Amino acid sequence: MNLKRLLLQVTTAVGLIAAIGQVVAGTITGSAHDFSTQAWTGATAGAPNGGRICIACHTPHRSDTSVTDAPLWNHKLSTASYTLYSSPTMDASVTALGGNSKLCLSCHDGTVAVNSFGGVTGTTMISAANNIGTNLKASHPIGFTYDSALATKDGSLFDPASKQVTIGSGTQTRTGTLTATLLFGGKMECDSCHDVHNTFTVGGLGSGLVKVDPAGSKICLACHNK
Amino acid sequence: MMKTIRVLVSCTAILVWMAMGVCRADVASTKHNLSVNGPGGIKATVESQICVFCHAPHNSSPSAPLWNRRSPGNTYTPYTSSTAKAIAGQPTGASLTCLSCHDGTIALGELLSRTVKVPMAGGAITMPAGNSNIGTDLSDDHPVSIAYTAALVAARNGELVDPSTLAGKVKLDKQGQLQCTSCHDAHDNTNGKFLVIPNTASALCVSCHAKSGWSGSDHKLSVATWNGVGTAPWPHTSGTTVAANACESCHRPHSAGGRKSLLNVLAEEGNCFTCHNGNVAAKNVQAEFNKISTHPVAVTTGVHDMTEPATIQSRHVECDDCHNPHAANHTVGTAGGSLAGALAGVRGVSISGTEVKPSTAEYQICFRCHADSTGKPAPYTNRQFVQTNTRLEFDPVNPSFHPVAGPGRSAKVPSLIAPWTVLSRVDCSDCHNNNAGLGAGGTGPNGPHGSTNIALLERPHALTSTPTAGDICYKCHSQSVVTKEAPHNRSAHLRYGCKACHDPHGISATQGNTINNSRLINLDTDDNKPVGNPPKLYVDTVARKCYLSCHGQSHNGDSY
Numbered sequence: 130m131n132l133k134r135l136l137l138q139v140t141t142a143v144g145l146i147a148a149i150g151q152v153v154a155g156t157i158t159g160s161a162h163d164f165s166t167q168a169w170t171g172a173t174a175g176a177p178n179g180g181r182i183c184i185a186c187h188t189p190h191r192s193d194t195s196v197t198d199a200p201l202w203n204h205k206l207s208t209a210s211y212t213l214y215s216s217p218t219m220d221a222s223v224t225a226l227g228g229n230s231k232l233c234l235s236c237h238d239g240t241v242a243v244n245s246f247g248g249v250t251g252t253t254m255i256s257a258a259n260n261i262g263t264n265l266k267a268s269h270p271i272g273f274t275y276d277s278a279l280a281t282k283d284g285s286l287f288d289p290a291s292k293q294v295t296i297g298s299g300t301q302t303r304t305g306t307l308t309a310t311l312l313f314g315g316k317m318e319c320d321s322c323h324d325v326h327n328t329f330t331v332g333g334l335g336s337g338l339v340k341v342d343p344a345g346s347k348i349c350l351a352c353h354n355k
Numbered sequence: 356m357m358k359t360i361r362v363l364v365s366c367t368a369i370l371v372w373m374a375m376g377v378c379r380a381d382v383a384s385t386k387h388n389l390s391v392n393g394p395g396g397i398k399a400t401v402e403s404q405i406c407v408f409c410h411a412p413h414n415s416s417p418s419a420p421l422w423n424r425r426s427p428g429n430t431y432t433p434y435t436s437s438t439a440k441a442i443a444g445q446p447t448g449a450s451l452t453c454l455s456c457h458d459g460t461i462a463l464g465e466l467l468s469r470t471v472k473v474p475m476a477g478g479a480i481t482m483p484a485g486n487s488n489i490g491t492d493l494s495d496d497h498p499v500s501i502a503y504t505a506a507l508v509a510a511r512n513g514e515l516v517d518p519s520t521l522a523g524k525v526k527l528d529k530q531g532q533l534q535c536t537s538c539h540d541a542h543d544n545t546n547g548k549f550l551v552i553p554n555t556a557s558a559l560c561v562s563c564h565a566k567s568g569w570s571g572s573d574h575k576l577s578v579a580t581w582n583g584v585g586t587a588p589w590p591h592t593s594g595t596t597v598a599a600n601a602c603e604s605c606h607r608p609h610s611a612g613g614r615k616s617l618l619n620v621l622a623e624e625g626n627c628f629t630c631h632n633g634n635v636a637a638k639n640v641q642a643e644f645n646k647i648s649t650h651p652v653a654v655t656t657g658v659h660d661m662t663e664p665a666t667i668q669s670r671h672v673e674c675d676d677c678h679n680p681h682a683a684n685h686t687v688g689t690a691g692g693s694l695a696g697a698l699a700g701v702r703g704v705s706i707s708g709t710e711v712k713p714s715t716a717e718y719q720i721c722f723r724c725h726a727d728s729t730g731k732p733a734p735y736t737n738r739q740f741v742q743t744n745t746r747l748e749f750d751p752v753n754p755s756f757h758p759v760a761g762p763g764r765s766a767k768v769p770s771l772i773a774p775w776t777v778l779s780r781v782d783c784s785d786c787h788n789n790n791a792g793l794g795a796g797g798t799g800p801n802g803p804h805g806s807t808n809i810a811l812l813e814r815p816h817a818l819t820s821t822p823t824a825g826d827i828c829y830k831c832h833s834q835s836v837v838t839k840e841a842p843h844n845r846s847a848h849l850r851y852g853c854k855a856c857h858d859p860h861g862i863s864a865t866q867g868n869t870i871n872n873s874r875l876i877n878l879d880t881d882d883n884k885p886v887g888n889p890p891k892l893y894v895d896t897v898a899r900k901c902y903l904s905c906h907g908q909s910h911n912g913d914s915y
Contacts, residue, residue, distance in 0.1 A: 214418065214419075215418075215419065216418070216419030216420060217419060217528055217529030217530070218419065218420065218528075218529070219419070261413055261414075262414075264418075266418040266419075267413065267414050267415050267416060267418045267421075268412060268413045268414070268415070268418075268421075269412040269413070269421060285542065322412065343404050343407075344403040344404065345383070345390065345392065345403050345404070345405060346383075346390075346404045346405035346406040346407065349405075349406040349410070350381075350383070350405070350406075353406075354381075355381065355382040355406075355542040355543075
């Protein structure tokens with residue numbers, strides 16, 4: 130093997146590692162939700178305001194307020210009806226999704242193009258791997274109240290009012306009760322496990338933007354006293 | 356210094372004790388933690404996630420409980436039994452999810468959420484052979500996926516608890532079905548074998564099973580232990596007494612040798628001999644069956660069935676035909692009176708031929724095989740009136756009978772040895788019993804399991820010679836009185852044993868009469884031949900005259 134090629138390979142490898150290393154918790158840049166390099170966010174050479182990160186979801190003006198507490202919403206919302214989770218052994222009752230979960234599903238239920246935002250209807254659908262679908266029965270339940278009463282009734286859930294958990298990684302961490310760190314209005318939603326902006330996550334591309342390390346199933350065992 | 360060390364040692368001991376006492380309920384500390392950090396032998400080479408081997412937050416199937424393994428899709432051989440009122444079909448629900456590892460057909464690392472199988476240490480692909488590999492043949496396992504309903508309880512004659520009262524950790528699924536999860540909690544191995552509660556004294560089994568008579572049974576209460584000799588009686592439990600093992604002394608919920616009753620071993624009697632060989636139970640019953648005359652429990656396997664009629668058709672005998680292991684106890688019976696605890700809770704046949712449940716007298720149990728059953732052997736002795744149905748022989752309406760089913764007809768039996776009187780009743784086992792048991796003056800186990808004497812008699816019985824003092828007849832009938840009475844007082848009259856003239860069971864009213872067949876007269880036709888012309892062969896017990904030729908001695912109307 131000639132020295133030049135070896136050097137090239139090493140350089141490439143180091144570059145790759147450095148690139149992954151850059152996607153640390155605390156920044157949306159470089160994360161799975163950084164759409165700045167997508168053609169449909171204006172990354173194409175010469176397009177105005179090219180390389181925007183936030184635009185697929187947010188807009189500073191004329192946002193969609195149809196979802197309660199929608200954060201300056203800019204993405205087309207899904208009109209799909211969902212099959213909610215049910216289980217004969219579940220004590221919690223899942224009746225409706227929280228608004229924040231609906232926002233996630235506006236891309237992740239696979240019915241609306243990822244690039245349908247700002248009044249434009251796109252055609253790029255979410256990848257199969259990231260497509261939750263509309264059958265939410267196959268996914269961990271969301272949209273239910275997780276409180277001390279539920280923990281007591283279930284018997285194998287930690288009390289969210291007292292159980293502490295640390296979310297995030299590196300210098301970007303936050304420690305608090307399950308209620309404070311994982312729940313929204315006392316409810317379990319998509320963002321109980323995932324941090325859409327990669328603010329408090331374990332970091333790294335392909336990590337699913339999860340807030341607690343899956344190694345040792347710590348993310349599961351944060352709530353489940355198994 | 357020494358004191359300091361002692362204190363330190365004590366503290367360490369306390370800490371160790373405390374650590375042992377801490378309940379490790381968390382799944383991470385159990386064998387179900389298949390991650391690289393798992394404590395068991397079966398684990399991943401690299402994968403550190405624990406829950407992922409069973410659960411996934413997205414794209415799970417079946418959705419509850421967020422299952423991350425494919426359904427095995429196998430056709431299972433379900434449990435069957437003639438007594439099972441709930442028919443187990445193909446496993447469903449939680450049981451099927453357990454089988455996605457435990458039937459041994461799916462790679463442990465094959466997960467829905469992974470495109471590549473998770474590599475396992477040691478190259479373990481599927482569940483290795485052993486207790487954890489249930490296989491696809493579930494016929495040797497406790498049934499699962501069965502509806503446990505009030506109707507089932509009724510069908511089992513109340514020998515199951517009302518499912519609506521299952522309030523503890525033993526639970527049915529939401530469809531009211533019993534599943535693997537009724538007994539096992541996959542996340543908690545505090546009790547071992549992932550049991551939902553400890554099975555000491557079969558606490559888990561009796562959460563559902565309420566066997567009649569069990570509360571007073573020696574198999575529930577006995578604190579007998581193994582003496583260490585021979586084969587260990589309780590290989591699959593940690594209990595060291597009969598009471599601690601309880602159901603599991605005989606049964607096992609998985610990999611049962613005797614499938615339909617989930618018995619430890621296939622041969623029915625083998626389950627009893629495990630303890631009744633002198634190594635746990637004090638008396639060695641097993642050895643009794645090596646004698647020349649026995650109830651041959653070892654001859655058949657799989658013939659006995661719990662649902663067979665009280666009158667056994669396909670003649671066989673197992674310990675279970677005479678004993679109810681769920682109700683048996685050591686209560687001592689009284690001769691002709693209360694039933695011994697060893698025979699508690701056993702079905703029988705009444706003197707009128709109907710089922711008695713449970714039996715109230717020993718003979719009712721004997722009648723199961725020795726009365727109306729077909730295929731009985733010919734009697735030992737050839738007699739004028741051939742009768743193999745003991746129920747007909749002992750019927751109190753007969754001209755004469757030994758007082759088994761009721762007091763005898765004779766108002767005067769001078770030979771009876773106290774405490775026997777003409778009002779006494781006897782049991783079959785007063786004559787048919789262990790030759791070395793209590794009744795014979797020995798120390799062996801009681802009951803007609805085996806004897807060195809013919810016809811399972813407790814004592815010898817002369818067939819071709821003068822009875823000795825030890826003859827079974829002389830047990831109750833005083834030899835000195837008998838030999839002084841006419842016609843016994845002529846030595847020739849005892850030369851061929853009592854049986855030459857007397858039928859010890861009785862003569863059926865359909866065959867004999869009160870003139871010729873009182874006093875158990877039913878002549879042995881090998882000893883006695885007709886006499887005169889026309890030929891006569893009978894005894895007139897009213898006129899006290901004999902019409903017979905006994906070994907060449909003609910008595911054509913001779914008085915006695």
